[in-house]
Amino acid sequence: MKRTILIVSGVAVVLLLIGVWAYILFTGTTSETVSFNDFGFGDTTDPTVLLPLIEETEPDPVAGGQSERLRQLTTKPVVGFAEILPTSTTSPVVVYHVEAGTGHIFSLDLDTREERRVSATTIPLATKAVLTPNGQHVLIQSDTGVRASFVIGTLSTSSDRMSNIPLDESIVSFAATLENQFVYAVTAGDTLVAKLYEPATGSVTTLFTIPFREATISWHHTAAGPHIVYPKATSRLEGYVYSYTNGVVSRLNASGYGLSAVGSASAIIYGSFDGEAYTSYSVGNDALVSVATPITLIPEKCRFTNTNSTVALCGVSFDPLPHLMPDPWYRGDVILNDSLWEYNTVSRSARLLVSPETATGRQVDLINPQLDSTDSHFYFQNKVDDTLWLYEYR
Amino acid sequence: MWYRYCFLFILVTLPVVSAAQLGNFDSLTSGGQQPTITLDPRFPGPGESFTATLQDYSGTVFGSQITWRYNDVDIPDGLNKRSIELTAGAAGTSNRLVAGLRTVEERTAEVSITINPIFLDIIVEPQTRVPDWYIGRALPSYTSQVNATALLHDGTRFLDQTQLVYSWRVNQNQIDGGTIRGGNKVSFATPRGSMPTLVVSVINLQGEMIASRALAMPSVLPELVYYEKHALYGLNQLSINSSAALIGNVLTLQAEPYFLDTRVYNQPDVAEWEINGVVTNNGSNNPYEITLSRGGASGRTLLNFHVRSLQEVLQGVEDRVMINF
Numbered sequence: 001m002k003r004t005i006l007i008v009s010g011v012a013v014v015l016l017l018i019g020v021w022a023y024i025l026f027t028g029t030t031s032e033t034v035s036f037n038d039f040g041f042g043d044t045t046d047p048t049v050l051l052p053l054i055e056e057t058e059p060d061p062v063a064g065g066q067s068e069r070l071r072q073l074t075t076k077p078v079v080g081f082a083e084i085l086p087t088s089t090t091s092p093v094v095v096y097h098v099e100a101g102t103g104h105i106f107s108l109d110l111d112t113r114e115e116r117r118v119s120a121t122t123i124p125l126a127t128k129a130v131l132t133p134n135g136q137h138v139l140i141q142s143d144t145g146v147r148a149s150f151v152i153g154t155l156s157t158s159s160d161r162m163s164n165i166p167l168d169e170s171i172v173s174f175a176a177t178l179e180n181q182f183v184y185a186v187t188a189g190d191t192l193v194a195k196l197y198e199p200a201t202g203s204v205t206t207l208f209t210i211p212f213r214e215a216t217i218s219w220h221h222t223a224a225g226p227h228i229v230y231p232k233a234t235s236r237l238e239g240y241v242y243s244y245t246n247g248v249v250s251r252l253n254a255s256g257y258g259l260s261a262v263g264s265a266s267a268i269i270y271g272s273f274d275g276e277a278y279t280s281y282s283v284g285n286d287a288l289v290s291v292a293t294p295i296t297l298i299p300e301k302c303r304f305t306n307t308n309s310t311v312a313l314c315g316v317s318f319d320p321l322p323h324l325m326p327d328p329w330y331r332g333d334v335i336l337n338d339s340l341w342e343y344n345t346v347s348r349s350a351r352l353l354v355s356p357e358t359a360t361g362r363q364v365d366l367i368n369p370q371l372d373s374t375d376s377h378f379y380f381q382n383k384v385d386d387t388l389w390l391y392e393y394r
Numbered sequence: 395m396w397y398r399y400c401f402l403f404i405l406v407t408l409p410v411v412s413a414a415q416l417g418n419f420d421s422l423t424s425g426g427q428q429p430t431i432t433l434d435p436r437f438p439g440p441g442e443s444f445t446a447t448l449q450d451y452s453g454t455v456f457g458s459q460i461t462w463r464y465n466d467v468d469i470p471d472g473l474n475k476r477s478i479e480l481t482a483g484a485a486g487t488s489n490r491l492v493a494g495l496r497t498v499e500e501r502t503a504e505v506s507i508t509i510n511p512i513f514l515d516i517i518v519e520p521q522t523r524v525p526d527w528y529i530g531r532a533l534p535s536y537t538s539q540v541n542a543t544a545l546l547h548d549g550t551r552f553l554d555q556t557q558l559v560y561s562w563r564v565n566q567n568q569i570d571g572g573t574i575r576g577g578n579k580v581s582f583a584t585p586r587g588s589m590p591t592l593v594v595s596v597i598n599l600q601g602e603m604i605a606s607r608a609l610a611m612p613s614v615l616p617e618l619v620y621y622e623k624h625a626l627y628g629l630n631q632l633s634i635n636s637s638a639a640l641i642g643n644v645l646t647l648q649a650e651p652y653f654l655d656t657r658v659y660n661q662p663d664v665a666e667w668e669i670n671g672v673v674t675n676n677g678s679n680n681p682y683e684i685t686l687s688r689g690g691a692s693g694r695t696l697l698n699f700h701v702r703s704l705q706e707v708l709q710g711v712e713d714r715v716m717i718n719f
Contacts, residue, residue, distance in 0.1 A: 386627075
């Protein structure tokens with residue numbers, strides 16, 4: 001090889017390197033999106049380089065959406081709550097809740113989250129309250145046991161003063177219906193008598209009589225029922241399920257120790273303790289055979305939807321349940337960590353809706369589940385602090 | 395002539411042949427005992443599994459072919475079985491079970507029983523203490539009063555108790571001296587033992603027993619649980635396990651003696667609080683409540699509560715909790 005050719009080649013290589021250096025020096029990077037050493041010579045075969053970009057641009061929409069549907073509505077303990085039926089399609093969705101201890105009633109706009117006190121009338125030691133869906137009447141219990149007293153309040157649109165009427169009866173259980181009435185049970189000798197109170201007129205009618213006193217009533221959202229009745233649950237004594245519809249009693253094919261139940265016009269969900277473990281079942285109202293649910297449901301944490309009598313929304317805990325359930329949970333010895341699930345009694349399938357712990361970092365021991373009339377909103381309280389929570393079901 | 399003798403022979407033997415072919419109970423009895431069907435449980439509830447057994451103490455069923463028919467449906471699996479397992483129908487239905495017998499002499503007969511499933515529920519309501527907010531049921535403790543109710547439901551309604559006669563037993567001891575018409579509710583004192591047995595039998599006015607059930611009823615010792623009480627919100631329904639913290643200046647605690655006889659709870663012979671072993675006046679009209687105040691320096695103290703009847707010493711409970719302040 002001639003020396004001239006060798007020198008020219010060397011100079012050309014040097015000039016090429018200088019050109020590359022100058023290009024990088026004045027442009028900074030080869031492109032806006034790729035890294036310093038990417039000269040655009042084709043796709044890389046290394047997938048680890050590309051994955052972070054996909055994660056950044058496409059977050060998981062399901063997880064994010066479900067989390068946003070769950071909200072803690074109050075920081076103070078409440079003793080009762082109800083979503084108020086909107087007066088028009090443009091009316092905001094508001095929730096009334098009754099403050100524990102004082103009985104003051106607050107209105108909470110779900111869109112603006114603005115809170116307003118609608119009743120400043122103090123009901124000392126308010127321990128439980130129910131409101132009619134039209135937001136006009138409230139039934140409040142003050143104190144407990146032999147010192148318990150009950151008042152029916154009528155809310156005013158012009159002031160924050162509530163007009164009260166005492167309900168002088170030994171009430172052991174009460175609820176509000178979607179028909180803007182109150183249903184309650186009173187002791188009468190060795191029986192319980194269920195009554196219907198019409199707050200607009202003050203009239204009282206008897207619905208049905210339960211032939212024993214130690215009964216738990218899972219009230220239906222209508223006065224007609226079916227109202228589910230069972231002896232108060234304990235893991236050491238047997239329980240049975242009765243259903244009262246229009247005053248007629250049916251004995252459902254469910255029994256067991258530690259039995260508690262929740263029901264609809266189609267089916268019931270009940271839990272019982274078989275001596276070793278707590279198990280839950282569902283059974284059709286006319287069926288003879290119960291079916292174990294795929295996940296263990298505690299009926300007090302479930303509510304059947306108003307529009308589909310085969311679907312229930314439940315708080316479900318996967319922590320090991322204590323021995324002799326449900327007694328330790330009733331007594332406050334254990335706190336459960338619930339997720340929200342939907343259970344279908346026909347397809348016998350369960351679907352996870354949201355985990356409050358995952359979504360908010362807070363553990364929820366779900367009690368007092370309720371739905372609005374259209375099943376759009378699922379409300380419940382946290383047993384730990386009695387705060388009010390909302391899950392936007394639809 | 396011979397056909398006359400044949401006619402006479404047939405005339406004489408025909409009833410014997412007919413009896414052998416058609417059969418009846420009399421043909422299968424021996425010593426006055428007929429084969430019967432027994433059920434276990436004796437009165438199956440609606441939808442409940444039960445075992446039906448063909449009983450024969452005379453031995454006349456020996457070698458017979460046995461067939462079973464339930465509600466007019468043959469049960470092939472029951473062929474030549476003395477016992478079969480079946481499920482009772484819904485409440486209010488009438489379920490006929492038939493066992494067909496064919497002896498080695500080709501004689502046949504039927505034994506039947508009718509099962510009328512009915513719900514018999516025994517609801518036990520112990521008169522012992524649980525807090526008013528507690529949604530569970532109280533449990534019996536020794537000598538405490540127990541109310542029990544028997545409810546019969548035929549699928550459409552509760553049966554009228556005034557048209558029935560009830561017999562109640564606790565540990566083989568008859569309650570109220572004997573059977574009582576309309577006596578579907580009884581009260582009795584919880585006997586000794588951890589698991590007394592309560593039995594109720596229901597008889598109609600024709601003297602036929604229509605249902606009977608037994609259940610083991612627990613008898614427990616009272617248990618003491620502490621709860622924190624808030625001046626505004628009332629009782630915190632989460633129990634205090636072994637220790638409580640006095641965060642502010644004042645802490646109010648309530649002792650709840652679960653399953654203590656309500657009579658003892660209302661008028662206890664002993665109801666005393668101790669702080670570090672020293673009996674203390676709780677300073678409240680409610681003997682089950684105490685309010686503690688911070689004295690100054692921080693530390694720990696042992697709080698003890700004791701409630702008891704001096705007539706029935708098992709009607710009492712004592713427990714303690716550590717207070718950190």
